Amino acid sequence: MTENGVLAPAPEQSADMAKRLRTSIAAGRDRPCDQRLEQDESGPGCVPPAAG
Amino acid sequence: MERESVDLDAYAARARTGSCFICAYLDGHPDYQHETIYKDDAHVAFLDRWPTVPGKALVAPKAHIEHIARDLDEAAFSSLMLVVHRVALAVEEVFRPERTYLLSLGSQQGNTHVHWHIAGARPASRTSVNNFTPS
Numbered sequence A: 001m002t003e004n005g006v007l008a009p010a011p012e013q014s015a016d017m018a019k020r021l022r023t024s025i026a027a028g029r030d031r032p033c034d035q036r037l038e039q040d041e042s043g044p045g046c047v048p049p050a051a052g
Numbered sequence B: 001m002e003r004e005s006v007d008l009d010a011y012a013a014r015a016r017t018g019s020c021f022i023c024a025y026l027d028g029h030p031d032y033q034h035e036t037i038y039k040d041d042a043h044v045a046f047l048d049r050w051p052t053v054p055g056k057a058l059v060a061p062k063a064h065i066e067h068i069a070r071d072l073d074e075a076a077f078s079s080l081m082l083v084v085h086r087v088a089l090a091v092e093e094v095f096r097p098e099r100t101y102l103l104s105l106g107s108q109q110g111n112t113h114v115h116w117h118i119a120g121a122r123p124a125s126r127t128s129v130n131n132f133t134p135s
């Protein structure tokens, strides 16, 4: 394995990576850091960390 | 996953003289197939065919837009970046990178169609992760 060059995923490896990413993207809005401020008139965004 | 060397001259020649790789992929051209991971009315995200790190993904507007700033108004740019954010969160969740790199590259001599690279950088790949040329 060299440091340069590209990875050569087998087709089934690519398909598996894509499937996992598609699943994660589809579930994205349930992630804690992606809790939309739906009640907040400022619009969508992550919940800001607590002050201090 | 094994690494293989890449013929950068052949790659550059193909980028300069071939079809727009994103438009060809969207048109279903058999030589430009990618694993699609996200699609909406205006955007598409897919796995890099020649990834430098596992799970390297590209996000692009479907329209053949060539300039990342001046060809997009605020609304179009913002919605593109929301897709980048969404895909990057998925890359972070699935591949647990140490850090996430975002780059918009391409050139007017090849790979003109605006696209963002999303690359999860791992500690072990620090020395090679900057090689994003094959897109």
Ligand SMILES: [Zn+2]
Pocket (backbone or CB within 6 Å): B020, B021, B022, B023, B024, B063, B064, B065, B113
């Ligand atoms: Zn194009």
